[in-house]
Amino acid sequence: MLKFNEQALLENMNGALSLRPKINEVVDKINAEGYSNVCWLGIGGTYASAMQAVIHMKEKSAIETFYQNAAEYVVTGNKRITSKTLVVISSVSGSTEEIVAAVKKLEKVHATILGFIDNENAPLASMVDYRISYPTDEQLKFFMVGDRLMNLVGEFPDYEDFYKELDTHFAEDIVAVEKKADDFALKFAEKHHEDDIHYFVGAGNQWGATYSYAMCYWEEQHWLKTKSIEAAEFFHGMFEIVERDTPVTVYVGEDTQRPLSERVANFLPQICGNYTIIDSKEYDLPGISEKYRGTLSPFVFHAINNRIDAHIEYINRHPMDIRRYYRQLKY
Amino acid sequence: MLKFNEQALLENMNGALSLRPKINEVVDKINAEGYSNVCWLGIGGTYASAMQAVIHMKEKSAIETFYQNAAEYVVTGNKRITSKTLVVISSVSGSTEEIVAAVKKLEKVHATILGFIDNENAPLASMVDYRISYPTDEQLKFFMVGDRLMNLVGEFPDYEDFYKELDTHFAEDIVAVEKKADDFALKFAEKHHEDDIHYFVGAGNQWGATYSYAMCYWEEQHWLKTKSIEAAEFFHGMFEIVERDTPVTVYVGEDTQRPLSERVANFLPQICGNYTIIDSKEYDLPGISEKYRGTLSPFVFHAINNRIDAHIEYINRHPMDIRRYYRQLKY
Numbered sequence: 146m147l148k149f150n151e152q153a154l155l156e157n158m159n160g161a162l163s164l165r166p167k168i169n170e171v172v173d174k175i176n177a178e179g180y181s182n183v184c185w186l187g188i189g190g191t192y193a194s195a196m197q198a199v200i201h202m203k204e205k206s207a208i209e210t211f212y213q214n215a216a217e218y219v220v221t222g223n224k225r226i227t228s229k230t231l232v233v234i235s236s237v238s239g240s241t242e243e244i245v246a247a248v249k250k251l252e253k254v255h256a257t258i259l260g261f262i263d264n265e266n267a268p269l270a271s272m273v274d275y276r277i278s279y280p281t282d283e284q285l286k287f288f289m290v291g292d293r294l295m296n297l298v299g300e301f302p303d304y305e306d307f308y309k310e311l312d313t314h315f316a317e318d319i320v321a322v323e324k325k326a327d328d329f330a331l332k333f334a335e336k337h338h339e340d341d342i343h344y345f346v347g348a349g350n351q352w353g354a355t356y357s358y359a360m361c362y363w364e365e366q367h368w369l370k371t372k373s374i375e376a377a378e379f380f381h382g383m384f385e386i387v388e389r390d391t392p393v394t395v396y397v398g399e400d401t402q403r404p405l406s407e408r409v410a411n412f413l414p415q416i417c418g419n420y421t422i423i424d425s426k427e428y429d430l431p432g433i434s435e436k437y438r439g440t441l442s443p444f445v446f447h448a449i450n451n452r453i454d455a456h457i458e459y460i461n462r463h464p465m466d467i468r469r470y471y472r473q474l475k476y
Numbered sequence: 477m478l479k480f481n482e483q484a485l486l487e488n489m490n491g492a493l494s495l496r497p498k499i500n501e502v503v504d505k506i507n508a509e510g511y512s513n514v515c516w517l518g519i520g521g522t523y524a525s526a527m528q529a530v531i532h533m534k535e536k537s538a539i540e541t542f543y544q545n546a547a548e549y550v551v552t553g554n555k556r557i558t559s560k561t562l563v564v565i566s567s568v569s570g571s572t573e574e575i576v577a578a579v580k581k582l583e584k585v586h587a588t589i590l591g592f593i594d595n596e597n598a599p600l601a602s603m604v605d606y607r608i609s610y611p612t613d614e615q616l617k618f619f620m621v622g623d624r625l626m627n628l629v630g631e632f633p634d635y636e637d638f639y640k641e642l643d644t645h646f647a648e649d650i651v652a653v654e655k656k657a658d659d660f661a662l663k664f665a666e667k668h669h670e671d672d673i674h675y676f677v678g679a680g681n682q683w684g685a686t687y688s689y690a691m692c693y694w695e696e697q698h699w700l701k702t703k704s705i706e707a708a709e710f711f712h713g714m715f716e717i718v719e720r721d722t723p724v725t726v727y728v729g730e731d732t733q734r735p736l737s738e739r740v741a742n743f744l745p746q747i748c749g750n751y752t753i754i755d756s757k758e759y760d761l762p763g764i765s766e767k768y769r770g771t772l773s774p775f776v777f778h779a780i781n782n783r784i785d786a787h788i789e790y791i792n793r794h795p796m797d798i799r800r801y802y803r804q805l806k807y
Contacts, residue, residue: 188708188709188712189709189711189712189713190712190713192709192712200552203552203553203554203555204552205555206555207555207556209540209556211542214706214708214709215708216708216736217679217680217706217708217733217736220732220733220734220735220736221531221534221535221680221731221732221733222534222732223534224534224536224537224538225538225540243708341672341673342672342673342701348548349548349552360709360712360713360714361712361713364713364714364716364717365712365713365714365716366716368716368717369717370673370703370717371703372701372702372703375545375548377519377545377546377547377548377574378519378520378523378545378691380520380802380807381519381520381521381523381691381692381696381802382520382521382691382692382695382696382802383691383695383696384801384802385695385696385697385699385799385800385801385802386695386699386700386701387801400552401551401552401553402548402551402552403551404551405547405548405551408807411807412805412807415805415807416801416805468716469716470715470716470718470747471711471712471713471715471716474743474746474747476711476739476742476743476746
């Protein structure tokens with residue numbers, strides 16, 4: 146399989162899952178000290194992960210939790226963020242300009258900052274109250290924080306059982322998803338690698354990932370035009386431009402918002418002959434209970450998208466690492 | 477001027493502004509009874525207005541306020557919405573399926589619902605706790621609610637002064653903006669009425685309107701492809717697909733997020749030869765104090781967009797009232 150390292154994938158996921166005691170040590174302390182609300186602050190890809198974390202918690206939680214764009218925080222502020230707020234951030238480089246500026250501003254209001262800063266020597270590494278450094282699996286790290294917060298206030302009684310299943314089976318299951326998805330992904334890439342514009346539709350805990358996949362992968366890394374849209378919004382304007390040949394992909398996950406994606410998937414064939422439905426239900430997750438599958442759909446889609454990316458990169462001979470503008474020009 | 481009725485425009489705006497005592501009667505009562513947070517619930521265009529209302533309040537307020545997609549509320553719920561929540565909705569038809577379903581669910585948690593339901597005989601009209609029926613100017617109605625809420629908790633001490641200026645000058649000022657913008661709008665429409673895809677960039681209190689203008693006007697009413705993007709996010713993926721001939725329009729308003737739009741506007745000429753900057757500063761608002769202009773930028777842009785729409789509609793001979801799918805097919 147193209148650009149596929151089974152061993153590395155297994156190690157990455159199991160490594161991320163094994164951060165949980167470390168994460169819980171921090172979260173338990175913050176919970177014991179008391180907090181009023183939880184802010185997920187990001188920009189670009191991390192903004193998308195922040196959206197996902199909020200929707201993930203909304204499924205179960207009455208905790209006040211929201212996402213905040215870092216650049217917007219710098220200019221507009223947010224009076225809901227106070228010294229009693231837990232702010233969670235993530236940064237691979239640890240030097241993202243807008244995040245650094247936002248964290249400086251957060252320090253002035255004395256919010257508590259938990260940072261997943263992959264580069265231990267980056268500026269952000271020393272600016273946060275609690276730092277955890279581990280590459281890859283941002284969503285998983287965010288979900289582990291949210292899940293522990295909910296568990297501590299009694300909103301996630303199955304917490305131990307859920308993570309027992311993940312620790313035992315999840316990494317292998319995701320490897321199996323990538324393997325199973327590879328044929329589909331090749332065909333999809335062959336069909337869509339030159340699309341003028343590709344539409345991606347997502348809902349629920351897959352919406353942030355859909356926004357991110359369209360923008361941070363197809364636009365940023367493949368230089369292909371995309372538009373992403375929330376499934377619920379599809380029927381309120383956007384669908385008027387869909388015609389026979391418009392390429393539309395719908396992610397149908399298994400969380401509570403599945404009916405919203407299903408509605409798009411069921412309607413599309415009436416007006417479009419160039420659609421793709423990617424349904425997480427078609428992928429087994431051995432050892433994972435049915436009731437937890439909704440939470441895990443984004444990881445299934447992520448694995449499928451990885452395979453699509455590998456094939457588009459190869460077909461287009463466009464290495465995903467190159468950028469023409471990002472950090473190349475001044476802006 | 478094409479499709480321009482000065483008298484009707486003046487009457488609409490002044491009529492909306494004169495709703496204020498009626499709005500305040502409701503808001504003052506809700507405030508006196510006590511509320512814990514404010515939810516702006518919508519879908520499509522009203523979801524966009526909800527986003528705008530939240531950003532508008534964030535500029536000044538520590539009140540917990542958030543927007544909620546109606547369809548998502550129906551399936552996922554939101555535990556922050558309780559019997560102590562004020563929910564604000566708006567609906568022209570009063571029959572939007574997702575809003576009706578959401579309001580039915582809201583009734584079960586006994587949230588207080590203030591509805592701007594234009595059609596007095598529609599299903600929603602009798603389902604809300606407080607109803608105000610007046611056509612047009614949704615944003616203005618939302619802002620009047622938010623402003624009064626903030627005023628009542630001491631966050632908007634200039635409230636009376638601000639609305640005195642609006643009551644006296646705003647409608648005439650907006651008429652003057654439409655007149656001034658018409659030449660520009662004709663040239664813009666002539667250049668862009670056949671774009672394969674048009675990019676719209678907005679920030680702050682113009683972001684919701686940018687999302688809505690792209691989706692509910694160009695896509696839904698002109699059947700032209702668009703993508704809208706928050707100015708802060710532009711640099712985190714999307715801009716990699718911008719080339720010499722990519723049509724990009726940036727709204728540069730005067731609220732706190734002006735620097736975010738300016739950043740895009742300043743950068744674009746390096747990589748793009750087909751951009752348009754629409755800056756609210758270029759439009760006078762006689763009688764309005766400088767410090768209030770940021771709040772009013774979306775109305776300036778709305779007036780300019782109206783003129784663009786009139787010209788695109790005529791050039792394309794595509795009446796804006798027609799829909800091919802919306803409420804035409806089952807979905």
